[in-house]
Amino acid sequence: MEQFSFIACMPDIPGALHRAAEIITRYEGNINRIQYDRRIDTHTVFFEVTALPQAYEKIREELEKIGYLQTSLHLVAFVKFHVYLPNCPGALFDLLNYITSSKSNITFLDFDDRGQHPERLVVGLHIEDPNMIDALLNQLKSRYRLDILEYDTTGEKLDDTVFYLRLAQKLRSFIGSAEDAFLMRFLQDINHITQELSNLQKDPIEIFENILKVGEYLNRTSGDNFYADVQRVRIKDDIKLFCFQPPCGGNIYLFDTPSERVMIDTGYGIYYPDLVNMLQHYELGDLSRLKRIYITHADADHCGAAGCFPVPSYLNHETFLITRETSRAYGSSNQDCILEEVYTKIINLFSRYTPPSNTVLFPEVSFSDKTTEKRGAFPVIARFRIGDMDFEALEGMGGHMHGEVFYLCPEEGLLFPEDAVINFRSLSPDRTAYNVLADYLMTSVNVDSKLAREERHALLSLISEIDEQLAGKNKKCLICCGHGSVSVLDNGKLVEYTGSERYMAGQKCISKENL
Known part of the structure; x- marks a missing residue:
């Protein structure tokens, strides 16, 4: 079976x-x-x-x-017109003979001989074979006076009597010329998430609208409309850290050192060409100097462009497995959740997910192993250097996502806590609106909300410890959040560390450099 x-x-x-x-x-x-x-x-x-x-x-x-099985998603044409019928018995019947022979479905009829236009009938039709439109209209024009009101072969004018067909046409604009079989499977998945959310008392039409908004946001903000908010922080005399906040999704960090460049997280795959252009704008476009990428977790907005870069990506073994699975909740207590599985398919498809293929995996350790070295509450699973700075890879608890890794440079006070710590107040209204879509479609962006709260508390405690250690150097721990601005902890609140400038595709940056 x-x-x-x-x-x-x-x-x-x-x-x-x-x-x-x-x-x-x-x-x-x-x-x-x-x-x-x-x-x-x-x-x-x-x-x-x-x-x-x-x-x-x-x-x-x-x-x-018996005609019940839908095997294709042919584009349905829509035509709306005025037809002027003679005032005699059988006039409508004769017109309907033409419409029926063209295999058209009537979606709209409006006629009243006591109305303002007693001789005029308004007709709306769906025609499965667009090639039949001209033949039908030519037949009608040879017999009746005809005024064409609307003529559409793109699917834009379809009404809700063929809702899923109309939805499929909109999806094609995000995913290209997919085969009908693939698109029908995708509709099955979208219907499944709608069924789940409807059972949670969410409006089905709103669900579809939010799914489409994800694709619309990503397509609308790529190419000529791409932009990013950029922070530049001088870590040492010869080392700079760039924080790039793209329109949607997670931050991209780049270290520029005398000997190499190193990236932490890559953003969405759909933004890869825009990211390369932006790096060139900042004189970072020589990709031969990019030596490594470090991945925090497997969400598409953090590693979805990693496979586009010709360098190795370093990541946790569990993160590697999730990039090959169909659900971002893999390995968590929530891994059977259909909302997580379908959202993963949607976002991976819309964002052109290209996960790391050239991978280096961190050693596997047991979170509960008492012999494992820890930094605060988190096991140290690897060490590496960027320039002359020593970093530790810390295994997360799995609150936001199973397999997550945080990166810490204790001496310089640099912490990359991915989405476990975010300065939400630094997010622009557009970014907040986009992030809310994921929360709506999955009910939570964390695969384990209780564990996520525990994890955030442990990270804030670690940040406070690092601040105490750096107090003698008159420095604070720089929190390089997964979304939003690079921040510091001030009286228990996240505060933006420096101002940012706005990069816009094809334009100069706005604001001064923060060096």
Whole structure:
């Protein structure tokens, strides 16, 4: 027995769903999931079925024979027009003969012989074969006076009677010319997350809108519309740290030293060409000087461009596994959550996820092993140098994501706590609005919220310890957050360390350099 999924497009008549269920039952299929919501689409039903492979093929054959099985997502054209009919019996009947022969679906009719235009009928049609539009209109023009009001073959004008088809057309603008089979599987996943969130009393239309907003944000802010807020911090006379905040997603950090350049996290894959252009603007574009990338965790906005760079990426073994899995919750207590799994597919697809392929894995250690050296509450799993600075890789507790790693330079007071510590007040309204989408679609961006709170408290305690150690040097620990500004801890609050400048694609930066 195997699990299969399919989409059924059924007539909106009594007994239609019963007829489909009878076919599935006849071939001993077991329905594991079904979702139909008349508020969304009056015809589309999503099924997941467990059956023997040969039985599933019979189910598909039977459903296809009666016209219930949706096997493709052909672009449906929409046309709306005025047609002026003669005032005689059978006039509408004759018009409908033409419409029926073109295999068009009527979406709108409006006529009243006591109205302002008693001779005029308003007609709206969906036509599955766009090539039939011109033939139909030419036929009608030869017989009737016709005024074309709308003519669309892009899917923009489709109404909610074919909601999922309209959604598929919008998705194509984010993911390119995907095969119908792939797009239909993707619709299955999106429907699944909608089913889960609807059970949590969230509006299904709002869910779809937020999914589309993710893709729209990423596409709208790449290319010519790309920008970043940039902080430049001189760590030593010959070492500078750049913090790049892209429009969406996590921060990208770059150390510029006399001997090499080293990156911590890479941002989304969709921003890779924009990132290269930005590095060139800051005279950091010689990628031959980039020697290593250190990854904090497996989210697409932190390592989704790592595979684009021709250098090794250093990461935790568990992080490596998550980059190969279908769910960001892999390895956590929440790993079976469908919201986490589907969101991972959505964001990886929309953001052109290109995870690290040239990898170097940190040694595996046991978090509970009492013999393991620790820095505060966190095991030290590796050491490395950037320029002449000594760093430690600290294994996180897994509150935000399983396999997460923090990077610390104790002597200089540099801590990279990824998304476990964020200066939310430093986020722009646009970035906050984008981040809220992930929180909405997963209900929480942390795979274990309780553990995330414990982890953040432990990190703030570690930061306070480092501040005490640096007090004699008149320095404070620089907190290089996963999102938002590089900050310091001041009376228990995160405060922006330096001002930033705005880089805009094709334009000069705004504001002064902060060196």
